[in-house]
Amino acid sequence: MRSGCSAKREEREKLMHRRTLLSTAVALVAALTAGSAEAQTNLEKAKQAGQTEVVIAGGAGGYLEAVKKHFYDPFTAATGIKVTTVSAPYGEKATRLKAMHEVGKVEWDLVTLSLDFLNPAVTPFLRDLGNCADVPGVARNGVAGACLRHGVLFEIGGVPYAFSTKAFPAGKPQPKTWADFFDVKTYPGPRSLPNAGVPWWPIIAALQADGVPHDKLFPLDLDRAFKKLDTIKPNVTVWWRNGDQSQQVVRDGEVVMSMMYSGRALKLRSDGTPIDVIWPGAPIDAVFVGAAKDAPHPHAALAFIDFLMTRPEAHAAYANANFYDTSNKDALAQLSPADQRGRATHPDNLRTLVAIDRDWVSANRDKVIERWNKWLAQ
Amino acid sequence: MTRWRQVRGGRWSPLAAMLLLSPMALLLIAGFFYPLVNLLGRSLWTPEFSLVHYERLLGEPLYLLILMRTLWIAGVVSVFTLLLGYPVALVMARLGGWKAALVAACVLVPLWTSALVRSYAWVVLLQRNGIVNDTLRGLGLTEQPLRLIHTEGALLVAMTHVLLPFMVLPIYSVLRAISTDLPRAAANLGAGTWSIFRHVTLPLSLPGVFAGTLMVFILSLGFYITPALVGGPRTLMIATLIGQQMTELLNWSFASAIAAALLAVTLLLVAAFRRVLRIDQMAGHAG
Secondary structure, three states: OHHHHHHHHHHHHHHHHHHHHHHHHHHHHHHHHHHHHHHOOHHHHHHHOOOOEEEEEEOOHHHHHHHHHHHHHHHHHHHOOEEEEEEOOHHHHHHHHHHHHHHOOOOOOEEEEEHHHOOOOOHHHEOOOOOOOOOHHHHHHEOOOOEOOOOEEEEEEEOOEEEEOOOOOOOOOOOOOHHHHOOOOOOOOOEEEEOOOOOHHHHHHHHHHOOOOOOOOOOOOHHHHHHHHHHHHHHEEEEEOOHHHHHHHHHOOOOOEEEOOHHHHHHHHHOOOOEEEEOOOOEEEEEEEEEEOOOOOHHHHHHHHHHHHOOHHHHHHHHHHHOOEEOEOOOHHHOOHHHHHOOOOOHHHHOOOEOOOHHHHHHHHHHHHHHHHHHHHO | OHHHHEEOOOEEOHHHHHHHHHHHHHHHHHHHHHHHHHHHHHHHEOOOEOOHHHHHHHHOHHHHHHHHHHHHHHHHHHHHHHHHHHHHHHHHHHOOHHHHHHHHHHHHHHHHOOHHHHHHHHHHHHOOOOHHHHHHHHOOOOOOOOOOOOOHHHHHHHHHHHHHHHHHHHHHHHHHHOOOHHHHHHHHOOOOHHHHHHHHHHHHHHHHHHHHHHHHHHHHHOOOHHHHHHOOHHHOOHHHHHHHHHHHOOOHHHHHHHHHHHHHHHHHHHHHHHHHHOHHHHHHHHO
């Protein structure tokens, strides 16, 4: 009786053991298969599909030279995939991307756009990367928040203001806040503000000058902002339309203060223009890389994004040449402490910057731009 | 063969005329009429037929205001270029040899420079620390720099400069085509210089004036770069708004509606202008 019982138990244990073994094996096989699928990188998929080229719509001039040197050429050297570049301003790129989708022939794989274009008018033409699981390089090497669903963060900067240290030299009162920018009594002289399709930037400046804390700006109180902007309008002699113009008016002393892209301001300063940059309250501005939907070389495109996120030293060199931070999490540490202090992602700066509420902007874009045009044309 | 090539004293046969015109016609159909129809369609079907974009256009005073302002700027620039350009064309037509070539070169060379460069030249001249302000201060005429750039005045001056050749050349070519016998005959009949100009040269040159004015006016309506560089917030022109809807907001339907409205207003104005000048009869006489 006892032995019979133990025999049965033995039998049962054996069976259980076998079952465990079996399920372990199944799990192992599953894990292996999954592993091999994961192990097939975007690069291997690109090679398998015969994608030997990737078409990137980016910028022009010095910008293009810098990305080519630090990213495009090394990518080709490492992978054998040729990089073909197209240069156009952001708006034109968004327009052409839409046109390509309308005629059903997309010629680009990747496109760089500013964060402002990450809105419902543009995202239908960009591949939904979800949480970027298909581009493991983003999670591995990117800063927090680098995955934007319809793209991957690349360059990070802001829109602070620069003031002339010739007009306001050290030892005398120097502007420090947006309230100072709007204070034409203490800090006299002509100003410049952007009129470049992003009216929420000067609106954000005006609201802070009027006393709204930098983290309580959204939803933007337009009535209050335009009332504040009214007070400075006669002193704004230049409403710049593009970054070049913002640099020109500061360089030539046409204005004593100008809200401008941080990279443009830092570049001016390093070229010897006597200016200082006021970071607190600057709206964050960033450039992302989006993968075009229905692109001709989709795997090569993702392989490029993977590659783009690696190599912090390339990011640091690029950031030094271009005055913008990049989305590689280890790159900032490679800059000199003085350089770090001047950058958007330095913790002391980042804390005071204004994050754009993209949902609010997307929902109110048309309305704000129309009101801005009307206000400006009055 | 003769029938193929020529009938009725030097005129082309309909078939030959059609063959000669067909490349241009095809180009126009593919490059102009098709996009135009597409544009009009886009402003009306989204995708169902709807007048919503035109309602917005008429409902928001901004667009009418900017349209009127654009027409005003284009009109003033046309008048300025005419006032400056007509005498130049007249002198060019009277001069001969190297002198005419020199004046022609002075008129044409700016055409070979891009509008961007010519607009930037005005920035350099008119800005706060620019040549004009520095000179005025150097002469002790002003103490503070004058606000010259980014104003309506600066825009009108710069656009007049950029567009001047488009006024001079059509007037010049018409003036050259006037037979020298006509003023001479008028002089024989006792007309003075002013009288000859008033009653012979000027009326005969009107087709050129019409062509030049029309060209300058229409080119002005689409100005984009110069207003951005030398204009101020009050010189926002309709092309900038269309561009904004096209490239910043990707609202192509609304952009098409603004463009269609601009086209309609322009055609109306041109038709009215033609009627006032009675250009058809004039062209007939001149020919």
